[in-house]
Amino acid sequence: MQKKVLKDAIKKGGSSIRDFRNTSGRKGNFQKNFNVYERNGLSCKRFRCKGIVKKKIISNRSTFFCNLCQI
Numbered sequence: 001m002q003k004k005v006l007k008d009a010i011k012k013g014g015s016s017i018r019d020f021r022n023t024s025g026r027k028g029n030f031q032k033n034f035n036v037y038e039r040n041g042l043s044c045k046r047f048r049c050k051g052i053v054k055k056k057i058i059s060n061r062s063t064f065f066c067n068l069c070q071i
């Protein structure tokens, strides 16, 4: 019984590691957005960027992006 659970856990772990890789790949983009998240009207956080963070509503979701680096 325990062995079966362990096997299942390994199976799930393996698949979740794959999922994690996929999501972490996408997270790269999210993290860029994170720099400007909830910073509407403030200066961009990116190094040496003097852009201003703008808020934009896309399909009822508010996104934030820098007017210079556009992310």
Ligand SMILES: [Zn+2]
Residues within 6 Å of the ligand: 044, 045, 046, 049, 050, 051, 052, 066, 067, 068, 069, 070
């Ligand atoms: Zn910027």
